Amino acid sequence: MTAPTRLSQKPNRILYQYRNFFITILLMLTLFIVLIVTYHVFKFGDIQHGSTYRALVLNDVSTLPIQVLDRDTPTAGATNSSCSHFNCFNVYRCGSGGNQLLVYVYPPKNYIDSLNRPLTSQMTREFHQILHTIISSKFYTPNPREACIYIPSIDTLNQNRLRVQEVSQALRTLEFWDKGENHLIFNMIPGSVPDYNPMLDVPIGEAMIAGAGMSSLTYRSGFDISLPVYSPLTANLNPGSFSTRKWLILSSQININSAFEQDLMELKTTFPNDIMVFGSCLHHNPMNNTIRCVGEDVYKYPDVLQTATFCLVIRGARLGQSVLLEAMAAGCIPVIIADTLVMPFHGTIDWIRAVIFIREVDILMVVPVLKKVSEKRVIELRAHGAWLYDRYFKSIEKITETTLEIIADRVFPHLARDSTYWNIPSHSGNVSPLFLPITAPKTRGFTAVILTYDRVELLFLLINKIVKVPSLSKLLVVWNNQHKDPPHPGRWPKINKPLKVIQTKENKLSNRFYPYDEIETEAILSIDDDIIMLTADEVEFAYEVWREFPDRIVGFPSRTHMWDNRTSCWKYESEWTNHISMVLTGAAFYHKYWSYMYTTAMPGDIKEWVDEHMNCEDIAMNFLVANWTGKAPIKVTPKKKFRCPECTNTEMLSADLTHMVERTQCINRFSNIYGSMPLRSVEFRADPVLFKDVFPEKLKRFNDIGSL
Known part of the structure; x- marks a missing residue:
C-alpha cells in the first residue's frame, strides 16, 4: 500500500514546485513595479519642483512655504574679498553632467522675521525673469546634488530694497550654502546711500556676485561677473536706426557729481554747436525718468539719445549707469568717463570695438578728442555696439544666458570659446571650420612634411x-623627382622617430599639401629641405604657439601685401616690415584640415595655376586659411634669414628675376578669383617669455632661439 501512496504524491510535489516558482516570479514583478512607481514619483516630484518657479506670481509671496528668521539665526558670513576661482570655487562639484554646467535654483520661500515681517512683499519682474531663464535653459538641473552652481531664490537685485542682516540670514539657511561656495548672487543696483559701495552690502561669504557697477578696486577678477545696469526703457529703441545725428555729443544723466556738472557747462559754453546737456525736468515731475529737459523744453527719453553720435556715460553716485545700455540701444556710441568702472562681462567682451574711453581728468578734452574720430571709425563703433547689444544685452534673458555661458567657460576651460567667438559677428562669414578646443592637445605632437627634389x-x-624637436611625432618626405629614385634605405639617417618616404607621380608644388594617410597628427610642419638654420627650440616654440592658435598658419618667414596706387593693383612685398599678412609654408605649422581643403576645395583654377607655374603655393594656402577664418597668420621668433648657406643662387627658385613679378601677379589673380582680398594684416610676433630678459638659462624654457 505504500507504493501507490508515493505515486499519488508525485504530482502534488510537482504542483507545489510550480506554485513556488510562480509566487517567486510574482514577487519579483511586484518589486519591479514598486521600483518603477517610486522612480516616477521622485521624477514627478522634480518636475513639480521645477514648476514651482514657472507658476510663481510676482505680486504675492505669502503663498510660498514660510521660513522664519529669528535673532539667533546666523548670517551667511562676511564677504571674502580675496576670493578667486582657485581658492573659493569647488570645481569638484562640477562634472556630473559630463562637460555640461549644471545649475540648481532653490525653491522660493516666504522669509519672515521674529516680528512676522516678510523679507520682501513681492519679487521684482527682472529677478523673476532671471530665475525663469535659468530654469528654462540647458544648464538647469532639478537635482541639487549634481549641481555645480546654486542660485538662491532671494531677490537681491536692488540694494535699496534689501534688509541686509535678514537677507544674509536667509542665505545662511540654504541647504547647500556651505559658506557660499559655488553660489551665485545676482545684483544690478549695488551699494546704498550715502557711500554707494560698488559691491553688494549683504555679507555673502565665499559666494560669487553677478553685479552691475563694479569697481576695479573691489572686483574679484575671474570670480565675479560684471553686469550692466539694466534699463527697461530700451524696449522700443532700434539700435539699427542710423539716421543723421544733430549733435556730436549728448549728456543725459541727471543727479551727477557737481564737479562734472560744472565741466559739462563749461564744455557747452565753449562748444555750443557740438554738445547738448540735458537735465531733469524740475517744472514737471523730477522723478519721471522718461523725460529730459533743457530749460522749458521737454524731450522724450531715451528717444532723444538717437539725435547724437556720442553719448556720455559719466561716473555718478553709483559707478554703474543705465545710460550705457540706453545709448547702445539708441545707436549712440557710449563714451565712458568712469576710471574705475568694470565694464559688463569684463574679460570676455572687447569693449574697444564699441565704446570710447576717456579719463575723468580729461573730460574737458572730450569734444576735441571725439571730433578727431573718423567717419569710418564711427560707423564701425556704432555697428559693433548694436551687435553687442542685440547679442548680449537686449533683455534680462540674454544677460542671464551670457552670465552662465561665461561661467561654463571658466569651469571647463578646455572647451572655452576664444575671443573671436565672443567679439566677432558670425554674419561676417569668418567662422573657423575647425571644431577645436581653445588649446590643441599636445599628446600626439606634429608631423614634419618635407618637400624635396634632389638635394639629398x-x-x-x-x-x-x-628629429631633435621633442614634439615631433613622424617625418614624411615627399620626393618630388620622377626621374630619380630616393636614396637607398641604408643611406638614410638613423633616427628614433618614424620616417616615411612618398615618391610622387608628378612634380607639383601642391604635392606638399596633399592630405596623405600617413599624417595622423592634427598639426603639420611644412618645411623645405633647405631650411636648415632653425634650431630645435625654435621649432618647438612655434609648435607651442600653433597649439594656442590651431586654426591659423604659424611660422617663421613672413611677407605682406600692399595696395599700389600707381598701378591700382595689389603688390607682393618681401621687405622686412612690422606688418605681415602671410607666413610662407617653407617653414610653418598648420592644421591638417587645410591640406584637405587645399586639395579638394580650392576655388577657381588656383591650384592648377600654381602647379603650372611652379610658384605661389604658399600664397594660395594663406588666401585659403584667411578666407575661411578671417584671421591673420602668426609669425614666431625674430628669425629673418632663411637662405641656405650651401646653396648657390642659381639653384634657388627665388633667384629667378621673374619670381617676384609672378608673386605679385598671384596676389591679384587670387583676389579676383575670391572676389575680395581675404588676407589680413597684423603687427604681431610671438616670442617666448623671458626671451630678451637677463635671467639665468635655467629659468628659460627656450634658450636656443637666435636673433636677426
Missing part, C-alpha cells in the same frame, strides 16, 4: 636637426 645632403642634414 641638405635633406639628411635637415632630418638630423628636426
Whole structure:
C-alpha cells in the first residue's frame, strides 16, 4: 500500500514546485513595479519642483512655504574679498553632467522675521525673469546634488530694497550654502546711500556676485561677473536706426557729481554747436525718468539719445549707469568717463570695438578728442555696439544666458570659446571650420612634411636637426623627382622617430599639401629641405604657439601685401616690415584640415595655376586659411634669414628675376578669383617669455632661439 501512496504524491510535489516558482516570479514583478512607481514619483516630484518657479506670481509671496528668521539665526558670513576661482570655487562639484554646467535654483520661500515681517512683499519682474531663464535653459538641473552652481531664490537685485542682516540670514539657511561656495548672487543696483559701495552690502561669504557697477578696486577678477545696469526703457529703441545725428555729443544723466556738472557747462559754453546737456525736468515731475529737459523744453527719453553720435556715460553716485545700455540701444556710441568702472562681462567682451574711453581728468578734452574720430571709425563703433547689444544685452534673458555661458567657460576651460567667438559677428562669414578646443592637445605632437627634389645632403642634414624637436611625432618626405629614385634605405639617417618616404607621380608644388594617410597628427610642419638654420627650440616654440592658435598658419618667414596706387593693383612685398599678412609654408605649422581643403576645395583654377607655374603655393594656402577664418597668420621668433648657406643662387627658385613679378601677379589673380582680398594684416610676433630678459638659462624654457 505504500507504493501507490508515493505515486499519488508525485504530482502534488510537482504542483507545489510550480506554485513556488510562480509566487517567486510574482514577487519579483511586484518589486519591479514598486521600483518603477517610486522612480516616477521622485521624477514627478522634480518636475513639480521645477514648476514651482514657472507658476510663481510676482505680486504675492505669502503663498510660498514660510521660513522664519529669528535673532539667533546666523548670517551667511562676511564677504571674502580675496576670493578667486582657485581658492573659493569647488570645481569638484562640477562634472556630473559630463562637460555640461549644471545649475540648481532653490525653491522660493516666504522669509519672515521674529516680528512676522516678510523679507520682501513681492519679487521684482527682472529677478523673476532671471530665475525663469535659468530654469528654462540647458544648464538647469532639478537635482541639487549634481549641481555645480546654486542660485538662491532671494531677490537681491536692488540694494535699496534689501534688509541686509535678514537677507544674509536667509542665505545662511540654504541647504547647500556651505559658506557660499559655488553660489551665485545676482545684483544690478549695488551699494546704498550715502557711500554707494560698488559691491553688494549683504555679507555673502565665499559666494560669487553677478553685479552691475563694479569697481576695479573691489572686483574679484575671474570670480565675479560684471553686469550692466539694466534699463527697461530700451524696449522700443532700434539700435539699427542710423539716421543723421544733430549733435556730436549728448549728456543725459541727471543727479551727477557737481564737479562734472560744472565741466559739462563749461564744455557747452565753449562748444555750443557740438554738445547738448540735458537735465531733469524740475517744472514737471523730477522723478519721471522718461523725460529730459533743457530749460522749458521737454524731450522724450531715451528717444532723444538717437539725435547724437556720442553719448556720455559719466561716473555718478553709483559707478554703474543705465545710460550705457540706453545709448547702445539708441545707436549712440557710449563714451565712458568712469576710471574705475568694470565694464559688463569684463574679460570676455572687447569693449574697444564699441565704446570710447576717456579719463575723468580729461573730460574737458572730450569734444576735441571725439571730433578727431573718423567717419569710418564711427560707423564701425556704432555697428559693433548694436551687435553687442542685440547679442548680449537686449533683455534680462540674454544677460542671464551670457552670465552662465561665461561661467561654463571658466569651469571647463578646455572647451572655452576664444575671443573671436565672443567679439566677432558670425554674419561676417569668418567662422573657423575647425571644431577645436581653445588649446590643441599636445599628446600626439606634429608631423614634419618635407618637400624635396634632389638635394639629398641638405635633406639628411635637415632630418638630423628636426628629429631633435621633442614634439615631433613622424617625418614624411615627399620626393618630388620622377626621374630619380630616393636614396637607398641604408643611406638614410638613423633616427628614433618614424620616417616615411612618398615618391610622387608628378612634380607639383601642391604635392606638399596633399592630405596623405600617413599624417595622423592634427598639426603639420611644412618645411623645405633647405631650411636648415632653425634650431630645435625654435621649432618647438612655434609648435607651442600653433597649439594656442590651431586654426591659423604659424611660422617663421613672413611677407605682406600692399595696395599700389600707381598701378591700382595689389603688390607682393618681401621687405622686412612690422606688418605681415602671410607666413610662407617653407617653414610653418598648420592644421591638417587645410591640406584637405587645399586639395579638394580650392576655388577657381588656383591650384592648377600654381602647379603650372611652379610658384605661389604658399600664397594660395594663406588666401585659403584667411578666407575661411578671417584671421591673420602668426609669425614666431625674430628669425629673418632663411637662405641656405650651401646653396648657390642659381639653384634657388627665388633667384629667378621673374619670381617676384609672378608673386605679385598671384596676389591679384587670387583676389579676383575670391572676389575680395581675404588676407589680413597684423603687427604681431610671438616670442617666448623671458626671451630678451637677463635671467639665468635655467629659468628659460627656450634658450636656443637666435636673433636677426
